[in-house]
Amino acid sequence: MALRFDRSAALIAENAKYVAGGVNSNFRTGMAGGPLVFQRGEGPYLIDADGNRLIDYYCGMGAMILGHSPAGVQQAVKEQVEKGLLYAGQSEIEFEAARILCETIPSAQRMRFGSSGSEVAQAAFRLARAATGKRIILKFEGHYHGWFDNILWSTAPGENAAGPADAPVLVPGSKGQDPIDAAGLDVIGWNDLARLEARLAKGDVAGVIMEPAMCNQGAIAPTPGYLEGALAACRRHGAILVFDEVITGFRLDRSGAQKRFGVTPDLSIFAKAIANGFPVAAIMGRTDLLDMFVTGGVLHGGTFNAQCVTMAAMVATQNALTPARYESASRRGVRLREGIAKILGDAGIKAQVTGFELMFHVGFGLDAPARNYRDLLKSDKALYVRFAHALLKRGVRALERGAWFVSFAHDDEVIDATLEAVRGAAKEIA
Ligand SMILES: Cc1ncc(COP(=O)(O)O)c(C=O)c1O
Numbered sequence: 001m002a003l004r005f006d007r008s009a010a011l012i013a014e015n016a017k018y019v020a021g022g023v024n025s026n027f028r029t030g031m032a033g034g035p036l037v038f039q040r041g042e043g044p045y046l047i048d049a050d051g052n053r054l055i056d057y058y059c060g061m062g063a064m065i066l067g068h069s070p071a072g073v074q075q076a077v078k079e080q081v082e083k084g085l086l087y088a089g090q091s092e093i094e095f096e097a098a099r100i101l102c103e104t105i106p107s108a109q110r111m112r113f114g115s116s117g118s119e120v121a122q123a124a125f126r127l128a129r130a131a132t133g134k135r136i137i138l139k140f141e142g143h144y145h146g147w148f149d150n151i152l153w154s155t156a157p158g159e160n161a162a163g164p165a166d167a168p169v170l171v172p173g174s175k176g177q178d179p180i181d182a183a184g185l186d187v188i189g190w191n192d193l194a195r196l197e198a199r200l201a202k203g204d205v206a207g208v209i210m211e212p213a214m215c216n217q218g219a220i221a222p223t224p225g226y227l228e229g230a231l232a233a234c235r236r237h238g239a240i241l242v243f244d245e246v247i248t249g250f251r252l253d254r255s256g257a258q259k260r261f262g263v264t265p266d267l268s269i270f271a272k273a274i275a276n277g278f279p280v281a282a283i284m285g286r287t288d289l290l291d292m293f294v295t296g297g298v299l300h301g302g303t304f305n306a307q308c309v310t311m312a313a314m315v316a317t318q319n320a321l322t323p324a325r326y327e328s329a330s331r332r333g334v335r336l337r338e339g340i341a342k343i344l345g346d347a348g349i350k351a352q353v354t355g356f357e358l359m360f361h362v363g364f365g366l367d368a369p370a371r372n373y374r375d376l377l378k379s380d381k382a383l384y385v386r387f388a389h390a391l392l393k394r395g396v397r398a399l400e401r402g403a404w405f406v407s408f409a410h411d412d413e414v415i416d417a418t419l420e421a422v423r424g425a426a427k428e429i430a
Contacts, residue, residue, distance in 0.1 A: 057406070347430045
């Protein structure tokens, strides 16, 4: 029997008189079925206001790598709450958290904490400009680095607005963005070294920011040699290379996509899975760059940076990221990914299922795996939304943009139940 979400709908409608739209992020609006209201999270499940127990593949938009409510994190948080919340000074728990990052992330010679991915991206831009004396931040079409005015451009532009593929134009992601905020920004297509090289040759680029694997849209690996080539080109032209590992961090590898692909950028930013649901972000990189916060006249602030409870959550999360758990979760993630591809194929639904073990993407209507944003534009988004809605009615909550986040808590039984729902949903929409 199809699940119903009436109480969620009523709560959203009623509380939209307080909270604009009933949601606290535009990304929570959803496209089909309406936004849901939740009461509890347990491992791979979310329990909603109607009492539905949903298998969750949003995983907090990628943050909940251990699953919902992991006991170790909860215990560490309770103990820290007893001790104190915010000192506006340093704590030993934040130094422990920093040491873990510096020992596990290749680019982390030094680091600083912040509270969100959007915010630490800004710190990276400031460092890149201060270090090089240049102005332009170069980004890639379809890559997302937060919602702030100077970077929310060309994250998901429509084809008619985006200009030619070999010379894309900057498209704002929101009304209310001042064009002056894009004066220090430029955009090109990703996974194309010749275009990157040509843009850098103009000599005005301070920093290049990219998701080392494109995961906010799609789940696309860099073509072999692309990241190495990008780093070499940045060196040649005096630009700082920044990897945005907000999604890829701790998901593509314990030590980030930079370890998986063997390329160490000048700076990198992490958030989401770093503390399994607590608002922690970090910027890390070369000593000389991070020390510009100390002796280079570059300001970095934030009342809640390294807030003690979030630091306790982070340390507990990081300690739970063991090789054995990655191995078993990855095996299940691959089983799910391949199972979905097979079921869709058997149902005659044209799709590309691509990506990694703990994060992958299902793109309907694509003839070949996407290499960049322009390829993804050819996918059948409307049909996928119907599929996601059909899954939701069967108790599986998967993002309508095609991304699937798998946690350590998604066990074999949960994968089997998911594949059963996928079978039903595929039949419904085929
Ligand atoms: C790749 C990437 N970078 C940056 C951000 C911004 O992070 P936050 O939402 O914590 O500000 C996100 C958020 O989805 C992201 O996916």
